Amino acid sequence: MIIQLHRIEVISHKDMQMIDITPQVERLVELSGAAEGIVFVMTAHTTSGIVVTEGVECLERDIPAHLERLAPKDPPEGTYGYYHNRLLDFDGRLGYNAADHLKSVIGGINTFFPIEAGKVVRGGRQRVYFVEYDGPLARTVFVQIIGQKSKDAA
């Protein structure tokens, strides 16, 4: 049985950004020695996400833009506000990222893929993205691999 937990550091460069981490995930699976199994990917942060979608630049723009429309950082004036915009005494700062938390909830924080013959099994157009909603920041992504060396191994 192979059980491994890896941590990938991702540094976002923009306020909102989709970062393709498929190569890192696939590399970790290949190095793990797991022939059959499953790989879980999860962000460690509540203002970021993990999204699986087609790896094209247009969607890398459309997805954050749509989430911003659903949960705008600054709601339209005179409409509504966020309770999170208050002093967070445990952080010593004002919570100005309610919308980023909401985007994370809407977009999701994790995904998983099967492992077959030592490779990540994914659809031909599927890519794994770390999605930044409150960058730039240095972020951590957990990659948990659970598998076995071959179908016959215990």
Next chain:
Amino acid sequence: MIGGIDFHTHPVLVREMVDRHPELALAARDVFHCGNNFQPLEVMLLEMDIAAIDKAVVLPIDATTSRNATVYTNEQIVEVCQMSDRLIGFASVDPHRESAPELLTYAIEKLGLRGLKLAPAMQEFFPDDPKAYPVYACAQKLGIPILFHAGLSWEPGSRLKYGHPLRFEDVAADFPALKIVLAHLAWPWVVDAVALALKYPNVYLDTSALYFDNPRDFLRYAMNQQVPLTVFERSLRNQIVFGSNNPRIEIKSMAKAVRTLGFSEECLELIFRVNATTLLGGRL
């Protein structure tokens, strides 16, 4: 707009410095009271890029007497500034110590720091306490500005009474050649702080005020309702500097809020660059 200056940042979350000086982690958590994750300096520089900020003033606080701690020593400020030429280091000294003027002189003349940061609420002294006057005289002689924390302070144990703008009037009056910056618009006493700046041309205000709601709505309240924006635009255009108070708030967020308040482009240039350059003696 390009090439702005953030006159008010605290490098308390810089991961490389915490790795080298573990006591800075305690200073960040227990003294400065900031609970966010430590981040590589690169992240701060990236954020400055997004906000169109070229350079940032990085501030220490010497709270030796009141807290038995420093939130960065002057030497550590020099060290972090050596990591990027986009950082401008200020010094801090403890006004309770008789040696404070000598330590300030050393920090400016030998370490190359560019100004003085004092935080009366955390350091527990009244700005008009004669005990601090030798420090002010020294700063005036050195030709450096003093950035004072003013108004409400987030840190537990810090008293508001040390931050009222009227406690700075004697300093402004008695040291007319000394440029002093009241941080955070001295909120909630914005009217008093503005009155001081109107009366004393050596009093500046920085924009690093955010105590509820969001940067846009808070600054509109403080800089358009508490005091009309026209007062800042017309009367105090040469005495306002942009400050974010990072990492208590992101530089990008405060810069966007200030830029959308309704100032003229000419005034924004003064706020984001010219006035800070003046405070720093005309060079960056």
